[in-house]
Amino acid sequence: MAVVFQKPKSLTDAVLHYCPGCTHGIVHRLVAEAIDELGIEGRTIGIAPVGCSVMAYDYFNCDMIEAAHGRAPAVATGVKRSMPDNIVFTYQGDGDLASIGLCETVSTACRGENITIIFINNAIYGMTGGQMAPTSLIGQVTQTSPYGRDAATQGMPIRVSELLATLEAPVYLERVAVNSVAHVRQAKKAILKAFKNQVEGKGFSLVEVLSTCPTNWGLTPQKACQFVEEKMMPFYPLGVFKDKS
Amino acid sequence: MTFEVIMAGFGGQGLLFSGKVLAHAALIEGKELSWLPSYGPEMRGGTCNCSVIVSDDPVGSPIIANPNVLMVMNEPSLDKFESSVAPGGTVFVDSSLISRKVERTDINAVYIPATQMAKDMNAHSLANMIILGAIVKKLGCVSADIVEQALRETISARKADLLDLNLKAVAMGMKFIEEQA
Amino acid sequence: MAEKVLMKGNEAIAEAAIRCGCRHYFGYPITPQTEIAAYMSKRMPKIGGTFLQAESEIAAINMVYGAASTGRRTMTSSSSPGISLKAEGISYLAGADLPALIVNIQRGGPGLGGIQPSQSDYFFMTRGPGHGDFHIIVLAPATVQEMADMTRLAFELGEKYRMPAMLLADGTMGQMMEPVVLPEESNDLDSIAAAKPWAATGTGMKRPHNIINSLYLKPDELEKTNIERFERYAKLEKEECRWEEYLMDDAEICVVSVGITARVSKNAIVAARKEGIKVGMIRPITLYPFPKEPLAKAAARVKSFLTVELNMGQMNEDVKLAINCSKKVAMCNRVGGMIPGADEVLAAIRKEAR
Numbered sequence: 001m002a003v004v005f006q007k008p009k010s011l012t013d014a015v016l017h018y019c020p021g022c023t024h025g026i027v028h029r030l031v032a033e034a035i036d037e038l039g040i041e042g043r044t045i046g047i048a049p050v051g052c053s054v055m056a057y058d059y060f061n062c063d064m065i066e067a068a069h070g071r072a073p074a075v076a077t078g079v080k081r082s083m084p085d086n087i088v089f090t091y092q093g094d095g096d097l098a099s100i101g102l103c104e105t106v107s108t109a110c111r112g113e114n115i116t117i118i119f120i121n122n123a124i125y126g127m128t129g130g131q132m133a134p135t136s137l138i139g140q141v142t143q144t145s146p147y148g149r150d151a152a153t154q155g156m157p158i159r160v161s162e163l164l165a166t167l168e169a170p171v172y173l174e175r176v177a178v179n180s181v182a183h184v185r186q187a188k189k190a191i192l193k194a195f196k197n198q199v200e201g202k203g204f205s206l207v208e209v210l211s212t213c214p215t216n217w218g219l220t221p222q223k224a225c226q227f228v229e230e231k232m233m234p235f236y237p238l239g240v241f242k243d244k245s
Numbered sequence: 246m247t248f249e250v251i252m253a254g255f256g257g258q259g260l261l262f263s264g265k266v267l268a269h270a271a272l273i274e275g276k277e278l279s280w281l282p283s284y285g286p287e288m289r290g291g292t293c294n295c296s297v298i299v300s301d302d303p304v305g306s307p308i309i310a311n312p313n314v315l316m317v318m319n320e321p322s323l324d325k326f327e328s329s330v331a332p333g334g335t336v337f338v339d340s341s342l343i344s345r346k347v348e349r350t351d352i353n354a355v356y357i358p359a360t361q362m363a364k365d366m367n368a369h370s371l372a373n374m375i376i377l378g379a380i381v382k383k384l385g386c387v388s389a390d391i392v393e394q395a396l397r398e399t400i401s402a403r404k405a406d407l408l409d410l411n412l413k414a415v416a417m418g419m420k421f422i423e424e425q426a
Numbered sequence: 427m428a429e430k431v432l433m434k435g436n437e438a439i440a441e442a443a444i445r446c447g448c449r450h451y452f453g454y455p456i457t458p459q460t461e462i463a464a465y466m467s468k469r470m471p472k473i474g475g476t477f478l479q480a481e482s483e484i485a486a487i488n489m490v491y492g493a494a495s496t497g498r499r500t501m502t503s504s505s506s507p508g509i510s511l512k513a514e515g516i517s518y519l520a521g522a523d524l525p526a527l528i529v530n531i532q533r534g535g536p537g538l539g540g541i542q543p544s545q546s547d548y549f550f551m552t553r554g555p556g557h558g559d560f561h562i563i564v565l566a567p568a569t570v571q572e573m574a575d576m577t578r579l580a581f582e583l584g585e586k587y588r589m590p591a592m593l594l595a596d597g598t599m600g601q602m603m604e605p606v607v608l609p610e611e612s613n614d615l616d617s618i619a620a621a622k623p624w625a626a627t628g629t630g631m632k633r634p635h636n637i638i639n640s641l642y643l644k645p646d647e648l649e650k651t652n653i654e655r656f657e658r659y660a661k662l663e664k665e666e667c668r669w670e671e672y673l674m675d676d677a678e679i680c681v682v683s684v685g686i687t688a689r690v691s692k693n694a695i696v697a698a699r700k701e702g703i704k705v706g707m708i709r710p711i712t713l714y715p716f717p718k719e720p721l722a723k724a725a726a727r728v729k730s731f732l733t734v735e736l737n738m739g740q741m742n743e744d745v746k747l748a749i750n751c752s753k754k755v756a757m758c759n760r761v762g763g764m765i766p767g768a769d770e771v772l773a774a775i776r777k778e779a780r
Contacts, residue, residue: 012635041629041631042628042629042630042631042632043628043630044628045495045496045626045627045628047492054641055641057637057639058637060635061629061635062628062629062635063626063627063628063629063635063636063637064626064635064636064637064638064639065491065492065495065626065637065638065639066522066637066638066639066640066641067488067491067518068488068491068514068515068518071484071485071488071491071515074480074484074485074486074488074489074491074492075488075489075491075492075495076492077478077485077489077492078450078452078488078489078490078491078492078493078494078495078496078500079492079493079495079496079626080492081450081476081478081489081492081493082449082450082476082492082493082496082498082500083496083627083628086627086628103481103482103484103485104481104484104485104488106481107480107481107485265432265603268432268603269432272430272431272432272605277605278432278604278605279602279603279604280432280602280603280604281598281601281602281603282601282602284457284458284541284597284601304604305689305690305692305693305696305768306686306689306690306692306693306768307598307602307604307686307689308598308686308690308765308767310767310768310769
């Protein structure tokens with residue numbers, strides 16, 4: 001029988017633990033496809049975050065390192081500086097990258113480390129059960145913003161791609177989404193490019209992926225995809241924020 | 246014989262450097278030694294000192310409680326350290342900068358107008374090396390001819406063009422002691 | 427014999443690390459250890475190594491975690507407040523069983539404290555600096571020569587036992603210069619790395635993927651890793667304790683001290699011996715593992731112990747534990763950056779002799 005669809009080589013056989021409708025699985029696949037297509041599996045080293053994707057180290061077939069919360073860019077820096085010919089990527093959520101690890105994120109981008117960062121923005125802390133994230137929207141109800149995020153007391157959400165675009169060093173910054181087939185296709189292109197930039201020695205690339213969290217948003221998977229389109233995209237517009245590649 | 250030397254004054258007078266040259270000379274001679282700087286938040290103008298021990302025996306503590314050699318390049322340092330000098334010890338005073346005399350009678354005092362001498366030879370910042378020359382000549386803690394090699398090996402590449410002037414300053418200090426004798 | 431050179435303790439650590447094959451240094455400026463970073467920033471670029479001034483102590487230790495994950499000899503250095511920040515990363519290094527060198531040139535605390543010498547991180551370091559049940563190797567040099575020698579020892583023990591290792595010294599040790607014979611250059615960096623088949627270096631499509639990790643969500647698995655780790659610690663305690671005995675043969679009073687205070691104590695002991703007081707010293711060189719055995723043996727024959735330390739009595743407790751409180755353990759201490767003079771230590775010895 002002809003094979004028409006199969007798992008990328010860069011994913012292990014481990015069964016993903018993600019909730020139904022969560023888009024982590026899609027993004028994992030896109031990352032693995034990019035690694036496969038570039039033929040870099042044997043020299044890729046991934047850094048997993050703390051958050052829902054903490055166990056990404058079991059899912060990617062390349063060598064993997066589990067980092068402390070928010071520190072993945074620093075760990076990636078240490079890896080890349082000691083193994084400059086290897087391909088190094090981090091996979092981080094919004095709490096990890098944009099809150100506790102913001103200093104590491106900005107500083108690593110500022111140095112223009114030749115690494116690739118995949119940034120999952122689902123506007124909520126998933127693993128700990130749905131608390132407010134730095135990227136939670138105004139009015140968004142979470143466990144720690146039960147009356148909706150209030151700008152006066154809880155501040156405004158942070159636009160990471162736009163923030164990093166003010167820096168000189170980053171080579172490529174794009175925000176994509178995975179809530180529709182068309183958007184997934186675009187996300188695939190962006191992720192592939194972010195890895196290709198590194199292979200070509202161009203420098204720091206980050207792809208921000210608007211993702212879903214049906215469980216903690218309290219929405220069905222389908223409605224969650226609509227939420228991305230209708231609520232997130234107006235505040236987090238898709239597009240390329242920097243491209244020097 | 247053990248020389249316990251404290252060199253004290255303001256930051257920027259080159260006290261740590263003259264201590265280093267002395268320590269390096271002791272190293273070349275194969276003596277036991279230690280060099281310990283004071284360290285603080287200020288870079289220039291604050292008080293500064295270093296402790297150098299040169300000995301035939303292994304050095305225990307690098308911290309000097311009772312120096313038998315004291316070099317002072319400002320009055321607060323003389324005020325601070327005079328009482329701690331071991332009886333029979335020697336104080337080298339930059340008399341261009343310190344107007345008062347050593348009060349104790351159980352210690353020796355050598356007054357050198359080092360800062361003025363340095364100015365006269367157009368080497369404003371080398372009073373420290375003049376006094377170092379005097380210390381070495383007077384006390385023989387290291388042999389005089391080794392100081393030149395020590396200086397050559399200690400001076401930074403950035404200041405290498407000042408080597409000759411430094412050597413001249415050391416020689417001036419030595420000559421000062423010879424003439425006094 | 428190799429040539430003696432004159433170097434600050436901090437510089438001797440840096441040069442020794444390079445000669446031991448360390449090519450990746452990550453740090454953040456803090457007094458009184460900044461000479462290490464300054465030295466590395468000069469040397470590393472010339473030998474194809476990495477010097478990186480990180481954005482924080484936290485980032486620096488995590489960069490070390492990354493470089494250590496690839497099996498390379500790597501290090502960071504800091505002073506007390508900076509080590510507090512590194513504690514998170516040190517716990518992760520310990521949890522992932524990664525060797526790395528951490529230098530702590532202590533200053534007075536708590537809080538911002540001061541910048542003068544201190545030994546007040548003794549508990550913090552010897553009990554495992556960070557959350558969780560773990561230890562790191564802690565070495566306490568007392569001469570510039572030992573600072574160089576122990577840099578090598580720290581790398582080697584860390585790799586042998588797969589755990590972080592620390593050089594723990596005080597500001598005086600870091601700042602002072604003494605003649606030192608530096609270790610010979612090890613050029614075989616590849617074989618150091620090759621001895622680490624667990625490292626994340628890329629699979630090369632030749633082996634299953636390696637995972638560097640400290641997360642074990644199943645309690646029975648996590649328990650197993652803890653027990654296995656403590657079996658390694660037991661072996662370390664049995665085989666790697668180091669200490670120096672000074673005039674202990676006939677001693678009735680045993681001074682216990684490390685680093686700068688051990689040197690001050692030596693002067694005091696020499697003076698006390700001239701007065702006919704039978705006093706000697708046991709100087710722990712490894713603080714973890716703590717040399718309990720020589721202390722316990724000494725307890726059988728001395729009248730009392732006297733710890734001399736720059737804290738409020740932290741090592742004093744370890745001596746009491748080591749000898750099972752079988753003898754008096756007196757203390758002579760100064761804190762906040764003050765150092766007891768030899769006269770103060772001598773007075774404390776005389777008091778014990780009475």
